[in-house]
Amino acid sequence: MLPKGYKVSGISSGIKKSKKKDLGLIYSSSDCLAAAVFTANKVKAAPIVLCKRNIKNKIRALIVNSGNANCFTGKQGLSDANTVAKEVAKELKVKLSNMLMASTGIIGVKMPKQRILNNIGRTVSALSKKRINDFASAILTTDTFPKIKSITLNIAGKRGVICGIAKGAGMIYPNLETSSVKHATMLCFILTDIGLSRPLLNNALNEAVEVSFNSISVDGCMSTNDSAFLLCNRMAKNKIINKEGKDYQVFKRGLNLVFSELAKKIVLDGEGATKFITIKIEKARDCAQAKKAAFSIANSNLFKCAIYGADPNWGRIIAALGASAINFNENNLDLYINRKPLLKKSKILKNKDRIKGKNVEVRLVLNQGKSMWVVHTCDLSPKYIKINANYN
């Protein structure tokens, strides 16, 4: 469900040979404050350059295309991004400075600008409060299902909505440059009518991204186009949240939930995935060490192959933990897979049952401190290789 004041659309403009939807538009009838985080990859796509220029302006619309990343396309790419954004602005009767933009698809191929330009009228005409599925479909690439999560919140007596739409299945190891930490193609658009001050909007986005998109990995490959946007048009008419009190807590919990659910949907849709894996590192010295350990395991091909084979191969977990170079005592580890203990104070418990079901929870207790981190990933299957070797 879209929050008040927003309309979206999604159509096919012919960028994709399959004729599937490939052009999406978000529009707000009133000015939005916007916050965004972008990939830490040194190579950044043209739409990201445009967004970084406009992000502090009043935002009215966001145009997204799939099928072409407009990345590594040089000056031509920047000029194409500008031309498209300008035409959308004109059609919507807003300014270029009110526009944001995102692209996902193949790298290094010139944007098929004319196809997009020919279809801007249709995209704008199609805008509707009800076409959220069209928009969510138009931003997909190798994804097998659209990813949407909405919640309704009560902010001091006013009803507000947070609605998120995301895409991503491969090249997923987002490291979005949040204020605190520098870490696929994933794209995420969060729309809300709840009013916040700009500093709190930025804080809330950074925090939510750290525990969601910056805590997942499908294949350990960081994309050039990863972007997460949070738009806020204040049409819920709540008293603007401008301090870290109860209202902010309610908003933040809601936002974290929407982000986390979308991040999990991306892992569930991971290319070739047959298992959904949760890695919990507990009792670490600090969160940074716990996160480092969790990702060292999540990005280990040997671990991911073992899980594909349904084998609780704790040796590979311990080898990956050791490779992470964090501090731990190798004689005092507790390890559980799906709640079955495999190590207790590093003593090996005879438990050679195969892993059952699609969900796999690895819980590794370091017994070193009080911090924890949770990362989600998927297994590595022959289908991942098929998708990424035979795409021509």
Added chain:
Amino acid sequence: MLPKGYKVSGISSGIKKSKKKDLGLIYSSSDCLAAAVFTANKVKAAPIVLCKRNIKNKIRALIVNSGNANCFTGKQGLSDANTVAKEVAKELKVKLSNMLMASTGIIGVKMPKQRILNNIGRTVSALSKKRINDFASAILTTDTFPKIKSITLNIAGKRGVICGIAKGAGMIYPNLETSSVKHATMLCFILTDIGLSRPLLNNALNEAVEVSFNSISVDGCMSTNDSAFLLCNRMAKNKIINKEGKDYQVFKRGLNLVFSELAKKIVLDGEGATKFITIKIEKARDCAQAKKAAFSIANSNLFKCAIYGADPNWGRIIAALGASAINFNENNLDLYINRKPLLKKSKILKNKDRIKGKNVEVRLVLNQGKSMWVVHTCDLSPKYIKINANYN
């Protein structure tokens, strides 16, 4: 060919269910100076602890088993390693302090000590100047062929030999703690009769490891048992090399060649590999940045899948370069695959030919400085997953 004074053997002791050879022994009839480097993994196998204790002593023998890593086996593992080494020493009429040891195989399973003890007599009786193939076979695990490289050098009129034997196919991303840099299971034993001083022996080993084993990756997974040894019994009777003059240069070039050839053999035997990939990063600001960029590409699953599919997917190379977070100018890159130009000053050249043959050379010129680094890796194929998911 073994250098003067060395004998080796390799037999089956029943550690491996397949009854393949699994116990190897190296013996020198006179005292050796020894140098060694071990994995940077925080979890280190029991034999590594024993070796770190003995490495500065006069060394006479090195016992190796395959089929069991004696890793994550706690105090029992250390005690088992000691017992085995002690019995070998006794049989050879040397001291425990003269012994080195290495193990490779499954992690976290108690060492089948009794089987080894029952076969020490046979292993010692089998020692011979000619059984290098037996030894090279006894140290293998998932390898498909033994890995040996020998050269003969002329050191100031004396004939000397450097002979190397290695193993490794999976869990290959060695980061051996050399003096300068901290970075599978690979094992490597280099024997020479050429005499060097201890400081030069250590320097030569560290340098050779950096450009060989610390510059390869099969699957990005660092092992707990990686070890490289260099034994030097001085029986070539050359004037001991104790300064960095011409003799040292001859030795070092020879040693680098033996190490590099063995490292390449490991990549050639990479689990499931169908392509042998060389990644050259040129004109980088410094060697550390070039190495970081090369490994970011070498460890990218998306890149490895594309090469398996014989597609010169330069977009994935550029995305991996960007993810490495080194400094470069994205508008001034030159890229070649098997000498065919794909990018010239970042301009995309139309060249969509499939990659032909087993050898793939990626040459990426950053145009930022004068440094370079070369890394070897292999592609990612469905067979890698089969080997690592269906091993039970």
